[in-house]
Amino acid sequence: MRRAVLAITGLAAGTTALVVLKGAPGTSQVAQDLPADQASVVPGSSAAPGATPDPAASAGYPYPGASPSRTPNARTSTGARATTAPPQATTAAPKTTIRKVTGPVVSNKYGDVQVQITLSGTRIVNAVALELPRETAQSSLRSDKVDAAYSGTSGQVVRRQNANLDTVSGATYTSNSYKQSLQAAIDRA
Template sequence: MRRALLAITGLAASTTALVVFKAAPGTGQPAQEAPTAAEGPAPAAGSDETTPRASTAPESTRSASGASRSGSSGAPGTPAASRTGTAAAPPTASTLVGPVVSNEFGDVQVRITVVGDRIVNAAAQRLPRGTAQSDQRSDQVDSRYSGAVGMVVERQSADLDTISGATATSDAYRRSLQAAIDQRR
């Protein structure tokens, strides 16, 4: 069980790091790739083209979002001038840890990862362990609240549904989480 928790936490942390580093300017990606013949010639150096060209690339070269994979490396619909490094640096990720909150079953502590104003990951640092019943309660709380797709990231707050049968652990998780969220303000 601990291996699974560590694997999930590691996956979430590496995914967060990948997203942060992928979005960072100057990470080695070219500012603009050469257009395909179907897209027409590239704008001249120094031109101030501010509207993206419509891609006439075949449907097979389009991603699921409909944007051509062979076009510029920036986000679809973003003007070329803002993708060349003149845009502001993306927000950095920060990790905030809530206090240890004790209840009758044990201690609970929550860590969140924040990028800009968004919570991108939540993880329980400590949960009550020791008996089969406390392990089960802790696993239920952790699986519903934690992770990059858990309820914390979904709701962006400590306003979480109580886990039936794990009320004390749920309440302790929310209190530690709220304290971590309050640190970013």
């Protein structure tokens, strides 16, 4: 039984290979009768001047115009090769809008915090602290830590795309105010 299945499979594969090879453009009467300016391009040959190269030929498909989605040996009732229309040009994707949204000023016992986010479409691409506590050297140092952790194009805001951020150690009030202003900016967006 197994031998019969293998024999039938081998016969089918051999027949398919013969049909594909016999259907190549260089061997059919239709391909040979084309005028010189419309000559088909055969892989390995030079293309006609001014002709655009066929990407299928460089991708290793058996003949020009072949691709995995086309039937390699489709013929019409007259024996001529069936052609498919070239792909229609698609409209350009809409331009992504870049916009900035500013959160409210959130106060805490060390000062005020205000955050602005930059969006490309619906994705946050940047976050900036417009206002941070700077009253004392200590509050300025803490604000710098918060700004370094959250803001910028590679900060937690951009990586996480939300206001669920890790609290900066030693700067809990400033971190929480930053998150509140950020969440309000996200809500406005």
